[in-house]
Amino acid sequence: MISFLRGLAPRTIAGQITGLLVISILLGVGLASAVLLHLLNQGQNEVSREIFAAGRAAHIATIAREAQAAHSPEQLSDLLARLRLDRMAVSLIPVDGLRLKERAEATPERRLISAVENDLREDWKLEPLASFSQSAKREEIIVAINDRDALKFDISPHGALHNLLFVEAIGALSIITLSILLLSAYAVRWIISPLSSIASAAHSFGRNEGDEEDLRVGGPREMREAVQALNDMRKRVRTLVRERTLMLTAIGHDLRTPLTRLRLRTERVTEESVRAAMLQDIVTISDMLGETLAYVRGASQQEPVSLVDLPSLLETIAAQFLDVGYEVSYRGPDRFTFVGRAQSIGRAVTNIVENATKFGVHAEITLRGLEEGVIEVEVNDDGPGVPTSFLNRVFEPFFKGDSARAQGGRVGFGLGLSIARDIVERHGGAIALRNREPHGLSVRMTFGPQPMAADATLTFAA
């Protein structure tokens, strides 16, 4: 039951606060009306009943006279329509079939109706045809206006009170509730809108380059404190990332000098097999350093967006691998213009092809244009594929699956796929791995078109 109610509760803070306000107002008004009703019932003593009865009798007499004076059925119905507008409980009934002269007993319950009948008779010289008191809530007096028709009046005080309370009060209440709803929605939005900007700042952190500035919002003190805390946290995270970047960059740089010495010395080793093995290791270390630097820089570097001819980019990648002895081919259109970052896309595809050539003999790069300017680059190899248990983990930085299968001992840090994924995601795309039949791996990357600065093409022309 409680969980059901909870399910009904609004999800947003604005909704909850507005809901609470509306419920409390309705409760307040409801209680006030109940008290008022009770007091009115209590107040029906003799004096007030006589005054009420006199008022009723005068009312009935006036209407009956007017109705008797009516010359045509049209005039009569006009009158009734006007009375209905005034919310008088009056209706036209035929005289035939009425149980005439039926008189209610003057019991305590029937004191009001008797008082009205007396007043009519004595003050207005009107003889009611009949009167009914079916219940305390329904007391009626019937007055003839001609031979055929009579008017039936409901004189119970509740009718009027009900009208007052339930028609006008409900109207007023709806207006009040509606305006409170609108006002509170506005006020609540004003109070809690900082929360939304906090959320979006937390979301975008690390994804956009332009969010270096501190988040600034007004609002209540608690909100300002939360913003301050978020700003502090962003600053700390940024410092950590910057330190990590500096450290890795420094390692990458500083290791290159001793590695260069080692390489130059190694080249002088006379024993052919030892020299080849040593050079291979030096190349591996150097590649790992390059990979680390590329990974670290990837996050911090922003390449401008420009019009890029993708086939030439992919053919160039294939050619670079071909020229160092790998079988890599390109398949796709001869010309295809895309709005994006050429170097980043090139880096992502190169990493994937690099991986493919580590495990397979032949790799093929395929380019396809999808809908809405999105492009898909697929790299297929004929290697052993990736064990299913690894498929989800290969994108983790420093993850190395079965590196023993790599050909020629080419081992990296396991950052290539992470870098590729980061680049693809910065292009609003996705990357997916799939094993091929009978063997091999297929890596499918999509890249979305990027918004280009208006003067991007002119940057180099200027």
Added chain:
Amino acid sequence: MSFVSSNGLAHVLIVEDDAVIHRMLTETLSEHGFVVTGAISGAEMDRAIAGEAIDLVVLDVMLPGEDGFSICGRLRQSSNLPILMLTALGQEIDRVVGLEIGADDYVTKPFNSRELVARIRALLRRARFSGVSAGKRLGPLRFAGWRIFPAERRLLSPEGVQVTTTSAEFDMLLAFCQHAGEVLSREQLLDLTHGGAAGPVERSVDVHVSRIRQKIEPDPRDPSFIKTVRLGGYIFTPEVEAL
């Protein structure tokens, strides 16, 4: 001006602060027939250039005091000496920075000394062949609506679309642009493209030309920009103008 006569020994100045690398580079280059002078800072380099006829400078980026980029920029202002930079950065962007400042080529540490020697030779050949120093900065050029930016190593199609090339293809296209209307032999083209010293698989000039055609020709099967000259080599037909 200091130019190597074709039969004289080229004089290379090495600016490198690491003693071991310095010594071994000196030995390697001497073995390959270069005259080598050493310097360990920008100031020493200035003295060496003032005192001797230097043909080419091998400049390390990471030097104590004034760094290699700054030395390179300064040197470029006063001289057209070919400059080959040794960098530990190895990123495309650093290469662009180096080439923009005025370096003619660069090699990433840890480098292969065979490749270094090949690049030094190619730079010297280029300087000799061009008739002007290789160090002279080449501005952007335009042919048939295409624009080529040598410093940034960028190629833009008439529609302003960036077309990517390998560095050998770019060098070859640049050589074509500098010698438009002339018949270039395969040997000359090889010289102009750093001797293709990059990898174990030597690509013939024809392969590079066919790849360039694939990328820039309106119809690669019926080339109109780079035409084959029977028994001669290739000729670049579009008119080339400075931007």
